[in-house]
Amino acid sequence: MRTGVWLVGARGSVATTSIVGALALRAGLTGPIGCVTELPEVRGPALPSFTDLVLGGHDVVTTPLAKRAEALAAAGVLPGRLVAALTDELAAVEPELRLAPTGGTQAERAAAIVRDLTDFRQRHRLARVVVVNVSATEPAPRPHPAHADPAALRAALTGPDEVLPPSSLYAYAAVTAGCPYVDFTPSTGLRLPALTALADEHRVPYAGHDGKTGETLLKSVLAPMFAMRHLEVRSWSGINLLGGGDGATLADPDANAAKVRSKQRLLGETLGYLPQGGTRIEYVEELGDFKTAWDLVTFAGFLGTGGRLQFTWHGCDSALAAPLVLDLARLTAAAHAAGHTGPLTDLAFFFKDPLGTTTHALADQWTRLCDLARRLHEGGTDAPRR
Numbered sequence: 232m233r234t235g236v237w238l239v240g241a242r243g244s245v246a247t248t249s250i251v252g253a254l255a256l257r258a259g260l261t262g263p264i265g266c267v268t269e270l271p272e273v274r275g276p277a278l279p280s281f282t283d284l285v286l287g288g289h290d291v292v293t294t295p296l297a298k299r300a301e302a303l304a305a306a307g308v309l310p311g312r313l314v315a316a317l318t319d320e321l322a323a324v325e326p327e328l329r330l331a332p333t334g335g336t337q338a339e340r341a342a343a344i345v346r347d348l349t350d351f352r353q354r355h356r357l358a359r360v361v362v363v364n365v366s367a368t369e370p371a372p373r374p375h376p377a378h379a380d381p382a383a384l385r386a387a388l389t390g391p392d393e394v395l396p397p398s399s400l401y402a403y404a405a406v407t408a409g410c411p412y413v414d415f416t417p418s419t420g421l422r423l424p425a426l427t428a429l430a431d432e433h434r435v436p437y438a439g440h441d442g443k444t445g446e447t448l449l450k451s452v453l454a455p456m457f458a459m460r461h462l463e464v465r466s467w468s469g470i471n472l473l474g475g476g477d478g479a480t481l482a483d484p485d486a487n488a489a490k491v492r493s494k495q496r497l498l499g500e501t502l503g504y505l506p507q508g509g510t511r512i513e514y515v516e517e518l519g520d521f522k523t524a525w526d527l528v529t530f531a532g533f534l535g536t537g538g539r540l541q542f543t544w545h546g547c548d549s550a551l552a553a554p555l556v557l558d559l560a561r562l563t564a565a566a567h568a569a570g571h572t573g574p575l576t577d578l579a580f581f582f583k584d585p586l587g588t589t590t591h592a593l594a595d596q597w598t599r600l601c602d603l604a605r606r607l608h609e610g611g612t613d614a615p616r617r
């Protein structure tokens with residue numbers, strides 16, 4: 232099942248790490264550590280193999296992929312020996328990375344994206360192309376009446392206004408081209424009524440939002456523990472320090488607010504109340520792609536006697552994210568092949584701000600993921616859970 236993976240933001244840290252990782256796995260130069268789809272509970276015949284994956288994408292910059300990979304190797308994100316061993320493979324992906332269309336109306340730009348996707352699908356004889364958004368986090372867009380309805384949206388896109396933020400224009404083009412769409416970012420993407428209706432019309436599945444790779448991953452384990460032990464969380468405060476392109480983007484207050492909003496859903500929906508405190512994200516250039524999160528939790532137990540928990544998470548963001556990008560592409564491709572449409576709520580395991588579900592507990596999400604994988608591997612049309 233030859234499957235296209237089209238990365239929006241294809242020259243960024245997460246995308247470059249995903250591309251190098253996929254090429255290294257395909258060449259047998261590395262093992263699948265971090266790839267959930269290679270665990271016995273999830274792997275199986277319904278998933279395209281790493282060899283089946285064909286990579287392409289859009290970006291607004293033209294820095295050669297090999298240069299981006301070398302820079303990530305110099306920063307300690309990628310092993311330099313892998314980048315050196317994959318010179319030819321990276322050169323072969325380079326022509327599949329297209330400049331994001333500019334100029335004209337949004338309808339014209341969407342049509343250009345659709346052309347790039349369908350050309351890619353036909354040229355490589357792909358069964359399908361999964362579009363994965365890993366581009367820079369956007370601020371929330373201004374509401375627009377055309378966001379409510381597909382016909383109004385199609386008409387509005389032909390005018391001079393910027394009706395959709397970039398992530399949503401890619402989502403619009405993806406579903407119009409019949410491609411499943413995954414949003415690994417907190418940006419709006421497909422989360423507009425006009426776009427979800429359009430995805431239903433085109434019978435494509437979609438998944439999101441915002442990959443769960445660090446602080447929120449730990450929260451999704453620890454918050455259910457407090458709830459199950461009937462301990463009352465009084466406060467939960469966290470600070471995330473990061474550099475890299477993502478950190479620089481999040482220095483913008485509006486993009487920062489979108490990311491913080493995405494991280495905040497879990498506590499209220501897991502505990503049933505909101506403890507004091509919040510999450511902060513700060514840009515520290517020196518840290519590069521290595522993120523540190525500190526959290527302090529205070530709680531009350533039996534007879535009101537309190538306690539405290541602190542944790543420090545120190546991880547390489549792109550190396551944590553890239554295997555999940557490959558997992559999501561493989562699972563979404565298999566779901567599309569099995570006839571799924573609409574939100575893939577069983578993929579909540581991967582996301583901070585999961586679509587169509589309030590289940591944030593990692594253990595419950597894992598059970599749902601394993602059930603989905605089992606149904607996909609058993610074959611059949613596997614009616615989607617809505």
Ligand SMILES: NC(=O)c1ccc[n+]([C@@H]2O[C@H](COP(=O)([O-])OP(=O)(O)OC[C@H]3O[C@@H](n4cnc5c(N)ncnc54)[C@H](O)[C@@H]3O)[C@@H](O)[C@H]2O)c1
Pocket residue numbers: 239240241242243244245246289290291292331365366367368369397415416417441442443444475476477480548549551552
């Ligand atoms: N690394 C993680 O652990 C993690 C976890 C969850 C979510 N994310 C999200 O993944 C995204 C990517 O992170 P990153 O570290 O790779 O960031 P990055 O800044 O290194 O890469 C973003 C890329 O997107 C490109 N881009 C910007 N606007 C674009 C547009 N309109 N069209 C096409 N490309 C565009 C940029 O040129 C850049 O190459 C961010 O939104 C981040 O919040 C990352």
